Amino acid sequence: MNKTVFITGATSGIGKACAEKFAKEKYNLIITGRRKERLESVKKALIESYGIKVLTLCFDVQDKEAVFAAITAMPEEWQQINILVNNAGLALGKDAFDDADMDDWETMLNTNVHGLLYVTRALLPFIKNTGKGHIINLGSIAGKEVYENGNVYCASKFAVDAINKSMRIDLLKYGIKVTGIHPGAVETEFSIVRFKGDENKATAAYQDYIPLTPEDIADTIYYCASLPPHVCINDLVITCLQQAGTYYFFKQ
Numbered sequence: 001m002n003k004t005v006f007i008t009g010a011t012s013g014i015g016k017a018c019a020e021k022f023a024k025e026k027y028n029l030i031i032t033g034r035r036k037e038r039l040e041s042v043k044k045a046l047i048e049s050y051g052i053k054v055l056t057l058c059f060d061v062q063d064k065e066a067v068f069a070a071i072t073a074m075p076e077e078w079q080q081i082n083i084l085v086n087n088a089g090l091a092l093g094k095d096a097f098d099d100a101d102m103d104d105w106e107t108m109l110n111t112n113v114h115g116l117l118y119v120t121r122a123l124l125p126f127i128k129n130t131g132k133g134h135i136i137n138l139g140s141i142a143g144k145e146v147y148e149n150g151n152v153y154c155a156s157k158f159a160v161d162a163i164n165k166s167m168r169i170d171l172l173k174y175g176i177k178v179t180g181i182h183p184g185a186v187e188t189e190f191s192i193v194r195f196k197g198d199e200n201k202a203t204a205a206y207q208d209y210i211p212l213t214p215e216d217i218a219d220t221i222y223y224c225a226s227l228p229p230h231v232c233i234n235d236l237v238i239t240c241l242q243q244a245g246t247y248y249f250f251k252q
Contacts, residue, residue: 002052005225006030006081008061008119009088011038013188014138017214018085021222023050030078032057032070032088032119061088061115062107071122081126083225086116086137089160091153091194105152112156116163127176134177134225137164138217141184141237147246157182161235168234177232179224184239184246185211208251209242 005022009015010031019031023046031054033039039056046054055078059066089112092104116137127133142150143157164180171178191202217238224233242250 002026002028003082004028004030004078004080005083005085006032006119006123007085007087008032008115011035011042013190014183014186014214014217015085015087016042017218018087018221019046020049021215021218022083022225023052023054025222025226026050026052027083028053028055030055030057030074030081032059032061034058034060061119062110064114064118067115067118068122071119071126074126079126080130081123081133082130083134084120084123084127084136085221086119086135088115088119089138089140089156091190092196094149094153094194096149097151100151108153108156109159112153113159113163116160120167128174132175132177132229134179135167135171136179136181136221136224137167139164139180139182141182141239141243141246143182144237145246150246164235168232179233180235181217181221181224182235182237183212183217184237184243185209185249186214186217187211188214209249210240211243212238212240 005027007015007018010019011033019029019042023029029052031039031042036058039058043054043056057070059070061067092107093101120135137160139160140157142154143161146154161180164178168178187206191205192199195201220238
């Protein structure tokens, strides 16, 4: 019987790459996102390419009621979740603390922190019923050290780091693995979202060095998820070769 992976934010970037990686390895998938058309397009491509089963759930992780309603209403055949990949997240703006848009702050905290909490709590009964399971939380190198104009984005990812560590302790008694993955620069739609559609700024963020790809992170996540049952990678920071911290780059 195929195992089931639940992936949030699966319509693009790292989430989509994770869906493709696990589908290739014959896992069934529950994929979520805010964009219904994209979700259905990803679902169709995965089924056609890999012949696995896919369930789509369309909701915004910021909406607690929508999260719980969608997850509690899942058909019984989908209620055994082996792996949860908490991928949904974003950065908005890159401004000094005194100039930043406070609506952006709230959106980042509600998505990156509250959304992760809502999805995990809603799914925990199904994960606990497996007698094991694995929760993989996408943090960021920005959750390890702050950088100029990162303020609340960094704060949200520091919170993910703390939640990941405490979750690992609290869920130990259930035999549930918890892994924090903290990428550095990954070339996705991340910077386009952060700079609110300004493609010049987004492109400049990845100039003069070779960033990570979504597939690099998906491969790493799959590796962590495929280790023997007694082995758990608790915390992993991954960067490209030319990055050694949130603001240390060797550009050529």
